[in-house]
Amino acid sequence: xxxxxxxxxxxxxxxxxxxxxxxxxxxxxxxxxxxxxxxxx
Amino acid sequence: xxxxxxxxxxxxxxxxxxxxxxxxxxxxxxxxxxxxxxxxxxxxxxxxxxxxxxxxxxxxxxxxxxxxxxxxxxxxxxxxxxxxxxxxxxxxxxxxxxxxxxxxxxxxxxxxxxxxxxxxxxxxxxxxxxxxxxxxxxxxxxxxxxxxxxxxxxxxxxxxxxxxxxxxxxxxxxxxxxxxxxxxxxxxxxxxxxxxxxxxxxxxxxxxxxxxxxxxxxxxxxxxxxxxxxxxxxxxxxxxxxxxxxxxxxxxxxxxxxxxxxxxxxxxxxxxxxxxxxxxxxxxxxxxxxxxxxxxxxxxxxxxxxxxxxxxxxxxxxxxxxxxxxxxxxxxxxxxxxxxxxxxxxxxxxxxxxxxxxxxxxxxxxxxxxxxxxxxxxxxxxxxxxxxxxxxxxxxxxxxxxxxxxxxxxxxxxxxxxxxxxxxxxxxxxxxxxxxxxxxxxxxxxxxxxxxxxxxxxxxxxxxxxxxxxxxxxxxxxxxxxxxxx
Numbered sequence: 198x199x200x201x202x203x204x205x206x207x208x209x210x211x212x213x214x215x216x217x218x219x220x221x222x223x224x225x226x227x228x229x230x231x232x233x234x235x236x237x238x
Numbered sequence: 239x240x241x242x243x244x245x246x247x248x249x250x251x252x253x254x255x256x257x258x259x260x261x262x263x264x265x266x267x268x269x270x271x272x273x274x275x276x277x278x279x280x281x282x283x284x285x286x287x288x289x290x291x292x293x294x295x296x297x298x299x300x301x302x303x304x305x306x307x308x309x310x311x312x313x314x315x316x317x318x319x320x321x322x323x324x325x326x327x328x329x330x331x332x333x334x335x336x337x338x339x340x341x342x343x344x345x346x347x348x349x350x351x352x353x354x355x356x357x358x359x360x361x362x363x364x365x366x367x368x369x370x371x372x373x374x375x376x377x378x379x380x381x382x383x384x385x386x387x388x389x390x391x392x393x394x395x396x397x398x399x400x401x402x403x404x405x406x407x408x409x410x411x412x413x414x415x416x417x418x419x420x421x422x423x424x425x426x427x428x429x430x431x432x433x434x435x436x437x438x439x440x441x442x443x444x445x446x447x448x449x450x451x452x453x454x455x456x457x458x459x460x461x462x463x464x465x466x467x468x469x470x471x472x473x474x475x476x477x478x479x480x481x482x483x484x485x486x487x488x489x490x491x492x493x494x495x496x497x498x499x500x501x502x503x504x505x506x507x508x509x510x511x512x513x514x515x516x517x518x519x520x521x522x523x524x525x526x527x528x529x530x531x532x533x534x535x536x537x538x539x540x541x542x543x544x545x546x547x548x549x550x551x552x553x554x555x556x557x558x559x560x561x562x563x564x565x566x567x568x569x570x571x572x573x574x575x576x577x578x579x580x581x582x583x584x585x586x587x588x589x590x591x592x593x594x595x596x597x598x599x600x601x602x603x604x605x606x607x608x609x610x611x612x613x614x615x616x617x618x619x620x621x622x623x624x625x626x627x628x629x630x631x632x633x634x635x636x637x638x639x640x641x642x643x644x645x646x647x648x649x650x651x652x653x654x655x656x657x658x659x660x661x662x663x664x665x666x667x668x669x670x671x672x673x674x675x676x677x678x679x680x681x682x683x684x685x686x687x688x689x690x691x692x693x694x695x696x697x698x699x700x701x702x703x704x705x706x707x708x709x710x711x712x713x714x715x716x717x718x719x720x721x722x723x724x
Binding site: 206210211214215217221224226229230233234236237 | 263264265266267269270273274276277280412415417418419420421422456460535536537538539540542543545546549595
């Protein structure tokens with residue numbers, strides 16, 4: 198059996214799920230990059 | 239254990255955790271599964287940031303400076319060590335239970351253990367008893383670490399048979415990235431809760447425990463397993479059998495009897511030993527090898543940059559392994575690692591900070607890549623059925639490396655300094671030892687061949703036929719024996 202419709206999950210659910218993990222991760226990465234820039238100062 | 243899982247599978251209060259209740263309906267997008275895995279790995283990745291609590295926890299009584307009854311850094315260092323040790327062993331012990339019980343049950347349990355560990359530790363801080371924290375964060379939280387770490391691995395591999403390296407790389411990247419969130423969050427929370435008479439560690443533990451519980455539960459409820467005969471749209475398994483990618487499965491404890499398991503164990507142990515040793519000493523090493531050139535602030539920036547490469551390497555190398563193969567990826571790690579470690583002392587003698595930083599950024603990306611690529615390597619060798627459990631057993635290599643790595647770096651440095659070697663050259667011997675470790679890893683990787691067929695599990699249907707045939711033969715024999723007696 199192959200999935201009848203790979204895009205059956207609504208796009209908003211995918212955006213919500215990825216945003217739920219992506220936003221905190223992006224915030225953490227931004228904080229780390231800001232600290233890492235001190236190496237080049 | 240199987241009986242226990244079957245008993246639990248009958249429904250009841252926790253019936254919603256059953257594997258059968260997590261089977262995806264047709265049309266479910268497999269791209270919902272990586273965020274579910276990340277929900278768990280981003281939380282347990284906090285372990286890498288535990289050191290932000292060390293200094294505040296040395297001032298719980300003295301507040302502004304350590305009082306005589308306050309804990310010291312070596313005592314506090316054991317919290318992380320116990321946690322990582324328990325991670326390895328809980329992953330090994332509970333691996334089969336995780337595999338058979340399904341990812342939701344495992345993630346749910348991991349969430350309770352991880353959050354529970356924080357709440358118990360908050361009590362430990364409140365009553366100022368370090369043993370309560372060893373028990374809470376180290377033992378209970380460590381079980382959450384181990385179960386959580388392996389929980390989404392086999393599920394992701396089943397959802398992404400076409401890109402197993404990328405799929406597990408995404409989840410394990412989350413473990414590397416968890417510290418990015420936890421570190422600033424912990425510092426911010428402690429600053430909110432601290433007063434003139436109070437450090438605010440206990441409250442921070444409570445808030446973080448609650449946040450992690452919610453976050454991980456979301457992951458547990460999002461996760462789905464594919465239907466047994468599901469495959470991605472348009473995907474056809476390779477017709478030509480690849481020598482190093484099996485289509486059969488190996489039972490979890492049979493994997494221990496194969497040389498392939500122990501070769502991969504050595505490879506992981508070597509790769510982690512080489513990386514973990516320098517992670518802990520990166521700040522001091524950069525300042526001591528380049529006195530006057532690298533300040534403490536710049537060294538902190540270097541450590542931050544290393545964390546980024548550690549995380550990015552997990553995704554990059556694991557995804558690359560889908561194209562060049564797992565064995566070749568580890569060959570790259572071993573060969574490149576060997577030359578880079580040999581080059582580090584030269585960068586010091588040349589006084590080239592840029593070359594030093596570049597060497598370590600590549601090394602640390604391969605350290606992360608080693609972690610992230612190994613589940614796919616195991617899947618290639620032992621099949622998908624027990625890959626999570628076998629991965630759990632393999633994690634013991636991490637526990638061992640967690641002891642070897644720092645010991646190698648710290649003790650050899652101390653030995654050199656006490657024997658009159660200048661600080662700038664105190665790490666040279668260690669670097670050559672690390673390079674030597676990669677030679678061992680190279681040989682172990684070279685020895686890897688496809689797993690012998692005698693270790694392959696008999697497919698269920700075939701097994702049923704064999705059992706039925708054996709039962710039939712037994713019946714005929716008994717009837718013949720009765721006839722002879724008559």
